[in-house]
Amino acid sequence: MTLAVKETIYKQDFQASLENASEPQWLKDLREKAFAYFTENGFPTVRDEEWKYTNAAEISKLEFQISNEQSESQTSELLKDFNFERNGFTALHLAFADVVLVTIPKETSVEKPLEFSFKADEGTANFPHVIVVAEAGSKATIIENYESAGKSLTNSAMQIFVEDNAHLTHYRVQSESAESYHIGTTEITLKRGSFYNSTNINLGARLSRHDVHLKFTVPGGEAFVDGLYLLNGSQHADTHSTIDHTVPNCTSHQNYKGVLNDRSRGVFNGKVFVRENASGTDAQQSNKNLLLSNDARVDTKPQLEIYNDDVKCAHGATVGQLEEEELFYLLSRGLSETLARNLLTYGFAEEIVNKIEIESIKKQLDEAVLNRLNANLGI
Amino acid sequence: MLLEIKDLHAGIEGKEILKGLNLQIKKGEVHAIMGPNGSGKSTLSKVLAGHPSYEVISGEVLYEGKNLLELEPDERAREGIFLAFQYPVEVPGVSNSQFLRLAYNEKMKHHGTEELDPLEFNDYLKEKAKIVEMSSEFFKRSVNEGFSGGEKKRNEILQMAVLAPTLAILDETDSGLDIDALRIVAEGVNKLRSADNAIILVTHYQRLLNYIEPDFVHVLAGGRIVKEGGKELAIELEEKGYDWVKAATK
Numbered sequence: 001m002t003l004a005v006k007e008t009i010y011k012q013d014f015q016a017s018l019e020n021a022s023e024p025q026w027l028k029d030l031r032e033k034a035f036a037y038f039t040e041n042g043f044p045t046v047r048d049e050e051w052k053y054t055n056a057a058e059i060s061k062l063e064f065q066i067s068n069e070q071s072e073s074q075t076s077e078l079l080k081d082f083n084f085e086r087n088g089f090t091a092l093h094l095a096f097a098d099v100v101l102v103t104i105p106k107e108t109s110v111e112k113p114l115e116f117s118f119k120a121d122e123g124t125a126n127f128p129h130v131i132v133v134a135e136a137g138s139k140a141t142i143i144e145n146y147e148s149a150g151k152s153l154t155n156s157a158m159q160i161f162v163e164d165n166a167h168l169t170h171y172r173v174q175s176e177s178a179e180s181y182h183i184g185t186t187e188i189t190l191k192r193g194s195f196y197n198s199t200n201i202n203l204g205a206r207l208s209r210h211d212v213h214l215k216f217t218v219p220g221g222e223a224f225v226d227g228l229y230l231l232n233g234s235q236h237a238d239t240h241s242t243i244d245h246t247v248p249n250c251t252s253h254q255n256y257k258g259v260l261n262d263r264s265r266g267v268f269n270g271k272v273f274v275r276e277n278a279s280g281t282d283a284q285q286s287n288k289n290l291l292l293s294n295d296a297r298v299d300t301k302p303q304l305e306i307y308n309d310d311v312k313c314a315h316g317a318t319v320g321q322l323e324e325e326e327l328f329y330l331l332s333r334g335l336s337e338t339l340a341r342n343l344l345t346y347g348f349a350e351e352i353v354n355k356i357e358i359e360s361i362k363k364q365l366d367e368a369v370l371n372r373l374n375a376n377l378g379i
Numbered sequence: 380m381l382l383e384i385k386d387l388h389a390g391i392e393g394k395e396i397l398k399g400l401n402l403q404i405k406k407g408e409v410h411a412i413m414g415p416n417g418s419g420k421s422t423l424s425k426v427l428a429g430h431p432s433y434e435v436i437s438g439e440v441l442y443e444g445k446n447l448l449e450l451e452p453d454e455r456a457r458e459g460i461f462l463a464f465q466y467p468v469e470v471p472g473v474s475n476s477q478f479l480r481l482a483y484n485e486k487m488k489h490h491g492t493e494e495l496d497p498l499e500f501n502d503y504l505k506e507k508a509k510i511v512e513m514s515s516e517f518f519k520r521s522v523n524e525g526f527s528g529g530e531k532k533r534n535e536i537l538q539m540a541v542l543a544p545t546l547a548i549l550d551e552t553d554s555g556l557d558i559d560a561l562r563i564v565a566e567g568v569n570k571l572r573s574a575d576n577a578i579i580l581v582t583h584y585q586r587l588l589n590y591i592e593p594d595f596v597h598v599l600a601g602g603r604i605v606k607e608g609g610k611e612l613a614i615e616l617e618e619k620g621y622d623w624v625k626a627a628t629k
Contacts, residue, residue, distance in 0.1 A: 334456035350472030
């Protein structure tokens, strides 16, 4: 029964977009396969272990107008690498994906950050797909930006390939409207001696879900996967990540922080796999959450699965309120309780914001943090 | 009288630690409060600063003639009370200069004096930092984060210099300091000492008092002041140990 409803919403649109698109046959086939997967499996439900804490039922009931810019869509065989079979969202995404392909040529250092900005209009469903290939020895920074107006659905994906000795910095900022739905997937593949450094900021959306899947495929890669979610009202934000050490001598660092106010809810699920032959792995994972209200809630689950003895791994998670001693220290210097609490919260978030090297983003985030705190810290 | 403590009984988690403490302090004076571990020195510091975990059971504390115990910790600070912490707290993500400017301006606001903008404050801060020989490199760093023990204590005195308290309570400021850091901290305190303020030095050892000469020494044992005198009392204590006082009071 529910399948029929979904079909009526998306099937006609899918057929139309397929007919209109001037795409190679393999891609049309791929899209059909993806849509068939969606039709068969539907949207994930809370019965699905990976979606236990995030109820997407609301999205499945809503009708959006497909925002499609297929005419400008690019294609790349790398699309075949995208794992659309993760769930109904990834399948639906690939069926409609608007593809942009960016290649940073070999041994090239790009000074200016490459910016990908997406703004969802009210009532639309959007499926942006960006493929970034950082060729051997290249160096670049990418900025991925999501905004929206009113109630909309963004179901995006990014595929990132960091090749031998390439160096990629990635900022992802989701600041959609408080009524919108945001589902995002980031896949990262790292090669020999490559370096990937990401900061994922979640500020907006009524319901957001970001899946990060990072894989070391050749020894000697290093990655930072950091993030900050800043939630208030009845926002719900879920981050699921897998960091997969399949080969020796790779290093991963993951530091996610959450600040939750009002009735907001956060989910962090981070899996780090250290496979049998991944000796010399160094994997660190941390998720710290600050609850500013008694009604805010976080479900955090950092997980390490290690199948090799020669590794250095650590993980941890905390959920708590501001430390009494820290608060007293600030009060004892004459800061009012409100100011002291705001300053400590700001400081908590700043650990993530401070690592951002682009002043404009840093400033935007500083402002967003202060704005959320409703605080004038005079900073 | 700047501070008047009358028959103060106070404690933590239902345990009475201060058992009838009396103390009077005038502006321009430096008082050393000495005593063995567990005598109530830190409790006294925390109670004066208004730490929420400590409770006053009975007694009175008047500050500039007003009931201090009615004031919240931040109000006490804006009224001129400063506690230099034995274990200064790290505040990640907040720079020393941001923090100090906020604290300074809160106090100025309270007293209806002009607040300083970041540039003006930076000049003010630079001037004050000379007192504890701190370079401006410390301004940008997060408050106390990654500071050595000595740097943390110097940072406390820098805060004292910036906030210019009327009553400063230095809780074991000498603990964990090597001789050079001790000298810098002590010289800093001496520079801040004036006829308009008073300082309470809470310490276990006489060592600090070689550098900062107190006008009065009070020995605390079992939650009460058991002996009082001038600076020579500290030297006597150093020679004879606390057992001497404890024995004398039994």
